[in-house]
Amino acid sequence: MKILNNVVKGFLCFAVVLFVLSFKSKKIEISSSSIKNDPIDRKVDSVLALMHLNEKIGQLVQYAGKWNATGPSSSDRDQYKLDKLKKGEVGSMLNITSVKSIRETQRIVMEHSRIKIPLIFAYDVIHGYKTIFPIPLGETASWDLEAIKLSSSIAAKESAASGLNWTFAPMIDVSRDARWGRIMEGAGEDPYLNSVVGVARIQGLQGDNLSNVLTIAACAKHLAGYGFGEAGRDYNTVNIGENELHNTILPPFKAAAQAGVATFMNSFNDIDGIPATGHKVLQRDILKGQWGWNGFVVSDWGSIGEMVTHGYAEDTKHAAQIALNAGSDMDMESYAYQSHLEALLSENKVSIGQINDAVKRVLKLKFQLGLFDDPYKYCNEQREKDEIYTKENLEIARDVAKKSIVLLKNKDKVLPLSKNVKSIAVIGPLANDKDTPLGNWRAKATYNSAVSLLEGIKSAVGKKTIVKYEKGVDLTVPNIPEGSNQFSFPLEFNTIDSSGMANAVELAKNSDVVVLAIGENAYQSGEGRSQTNIGFFGLQNQLLEAVYKVNKNIVVVLMNGRPMELQRLSEITPAILECWHLGSQAGYAIADVLFGDYNPSGKLPVSFPYHVGQEPLYYNQKNTGRPSNAKHVTFSAYRDSPKTALYPFGFGLSYTQFSYTDLKLSQDEMDADGEIKASIKITNTGERMGEEVVQLYIRDVTGSLIRPIKELKGFDKIMLKAGETKTVTFNINAEMLQFYTANKIWEVEPGKFNVWIGGNSITTLKETFVVK
Ligand code: BGC
DSSP: OHHHHHHHHHHHHHHHHHHHHHHSSSSOOOOHHHHTTSOHHHHHHHHHHHOOHHHHHHHTEEEEOGGGOSSSOOGGGHHHHHHHHHTTOOSEEESOOSHHHHHHHHHHHHHHOSSOOOOEEEEOOSSOSSSOOOOHHHHHTTOOHHHHHHHHHHHHHHHHHTTOOEEOOOBOOOOOOTTOGGGGGSOOSOHHHHHHHHHHHHHHHHOSOTTSTTOOBOEEEEETTGGGOGGGOTTOOBOOOHHHIIIIISHHHHHHHHTTOSEEEEOSSEETTEEGGGOHIIIIIIIIIITOOOSEEEOOTTTTTHHHHHTSSSSHHHHHHHHHHHTOOBEESOOHHHHHHHHHHHTTSSOHHHHHHHHHHHHHHHHHTTTTTOTTTTOOHHHHHHSSSOHHHHHHHHHHHHHTOEEEEEGGGOOSOOTTOSEEEEESTTTTOSSGGGOSSOTTOOTTOSOOHHHHHHHHSOTTOEEEEEOOSOOBOSOOOTTOOTTSSOSOOBOOOOTTHHHHHHHHHTSSEEEEEEEOOGGGSSTTOOOSOOSOOTTHHHHHHHHHHHOOOEEEEEEOSSOOOOHHHHHHOSEEEEOOOOOTTHHHHHHHHHTTSSOOOOOOSSOBOSSGGGOSOOSSOOOOSSOOOTTOSSSSSOSSSOSSOSBOTTOOBOSSOEEEEEEEESOSEEOTTOEEEEEEEEEEOSSSOEEEEEEEEEEESSOSSOOOSOEEEEEEEEEEOTTOEEEEEEEEEHHHHOEEOTTSSEEOOOEEEEEEEESSTTOOOEEEEEEO
C-alpha cells in the first residue's frame, strides 16, 4: 500500500511539473513547491524527466570563471561560456568568488535558461579561504583531528559566506616523494594518517548536513595514484601494481567514501598505462560499484582532453567516450562532453543510462545543498562582510598553527627562550616575510597579510629585550603581478643578492641569540612545483655558515612545503623548529613555541631524508631480501648516505620528556575475527606539562604478499602533567590486520604479528601475537 501511495504521489508530482511546463510555453519553471516534500531521489527523477539532452549534457560540464584560471585557458572562450550559461548548458562554475560575482553568474542561468537548474560554485579552498591555516601537510603534523576538523569548518564557513558551495579538498593522495611540489597539499606518506585526517577534513567542510549554509561540499582527490608520479615530477606516469594500489593508495579514498564525501576528483596521471580519468575499474567498479558510493566524480582540469596527449584517446571525442564510460561524471574545462556526448550517444558509443546516471548524481548534490529551494542561498552580502577573517577565526588559526609546529632538535634545552633575553638577532630571508607563511593554494588570502616571525617575536618579548632584524639574503618572488594566481608567477626567485650578508653577520655577533628563518618560498611547493633539489635555495647555506661562525647560539625556524635536506643544519645548530607555511597567524604561533607559552607537540607526517637521492623515502617500506648488514657490501643500502631518515615519520620533541614502559598485550593469540588489547604506560619525566602522540604500529610478519615492515594503525594524543603516568590502550581488531591479499580480497591472514607502541616510527618496544 505504502509503495502504491509513493508511486501515486510521484506521478502526481510529475504531473504538476508537466502542467507548469505546458502552461508556460516559453519559460519553464521547475516548481520546487510541488516537489519540496519528496525524498531527494524522487525530486531528482522529476527534474530529470523535464530535461532535454543538451541540458542533461550541460549538467556534466564545468567551466572556470575567466578571472582566475587554475589551468591553461583562453579568453576567447568567455563568450562561448556565457552562451552556454544562458542556454542552461553548464552544471558548475569554478574560480568565481565573491557574493557579487556568484550572484551575477547564477542570475544568468536563472533568468535566461529554459529549465533554470542552479549552478554549483566551486573553488580550491585548500587550507582556509581568507583566514589561512597551516598548509595541509603542516596541519597534519598536529595529529590533532579535532583541530583539523575545526580548521576545515572555518574554511567552509568563510567560503560559504562568500557564495561558494563546493571545494576541491581534501587531497588524500599518499605522498612519499619530497621532490613532488604537491606533497604540501596532503597528509603525508602514510595511508592510515591520510584516511583519518581526510575524514576529519571532510567532516569539517561538510558538517552533518550539506544544506546548512555554514558548510560546503568536499571533494576527495585525486583518484588515484597522483602522489606516485615517477621521480617526483608532477603529472608524471605512475607504475604501480595492484598491491600498492589497493593496500597503500586506495584506503584513504575508501574512508572518504564511507564518510560520505559529496564528490571525488580523478587525476592527471596514468596508472600502469591507463589514465586515471579513463579508469573504469577505479571509478565504476570500485568507487561506485564495490563501495556503493553515490556522489559524482569531477575530472581534473582538462584531464579528459589530456587523454589524447597521453596517447590513450585518438581525439577529444574519443576521450569523452572513454571518460564517460569509465565513470567520470563532470568534465572540468575539457569541452569534451559539451562538444561530443550528443554525437557519441547517437552512435551508441555512450548510453543514455550513463548520461542519466551522471546527471542524477549532480542534481542530487544541488538538492542536498538546497540550491533548488533558493539558488542564491549562499549569496548573502552581510555574511560576507561579517563572517570572513574574523578575530575569532584568526585566533583558531593561531591555535592550529602552534599545534602544527614540530621541534626537531633542542640540544641543551636552548628552547624555550627566555622572554627577558637581552638581545635577539632575527635573521634570514623569511624572518620578516609576511607572504611566505601563507603558503601555496592560499585561496583569497591577501598578499603580505601573514604575521611575520619578526612581528611575532616583538609581540612576545619583554620591554627590555632588544630585537633587531637583518634579512641577510633573498628568497622572494620578484614583482608578483596584481590579480595573478599561483600559476602565473615567474618560476625564478631572487636568490643571489648577498648585499645584506655582512650586516646579518654583524648583528649575529652582537646578539645573545640568533633566530634564523630559512627554508622555501611559498611558491616552491604546490602544483607544478616539483624540484630535484630539496636543499636551501640561493645563498641560505652561506648565510647559515657565516652566522654560525660568529654565534653558535642559533635557533633555526624552518618554513617550507616539503621535507628538506637538513643534514648540515642539524649537525651545527642546537635547535630546529619545523614551522611549514603556517598561515595568517604564523609569527604569533611560532613565538608561542619559541618562548614556551606553548609546549610543542607536533610529529612529522613525512620522513625527512639525509639526501634527496633517497627519495621516495617512507617508513612503511617492504623488506628486501637483503635489508641490512653493515659489514658487507651486498646489502640494500647507499654507499654515500644512510638509507634511513634523518628525522623519521612520527618524530617530534617536546620541552618535556616522555618514557614508555610496560607494553602488554591482553592475549598472545587472537581469532581472525577477534580482538586483543595492547596497552602501554607513558610517564612525563620532565618538568613541565606536555602533549604526546602515542603511536601504534603493526607488522604482519609473513603474508601472501610482502607486508610493510611497520604500519601505523592507531594513535592517541594525550596530555601529561610533569611526573604523571597514564596508560594508553589500543584495541587491535580484524579491520586493522586485514589487507588486500594474493586472493584479491581484503582478509586477515593467520600467522605472526608484531606490535610496537611509542613516540615515533622507529620505536623499539615490541610485542608479538599470533592470529589463529
Ligand atoms: C588541480 C586540482 C584543482 C583543479 C582546479 C588542477 O590543476 O590538479 O587539484 O582542484 O586544478 O583548480
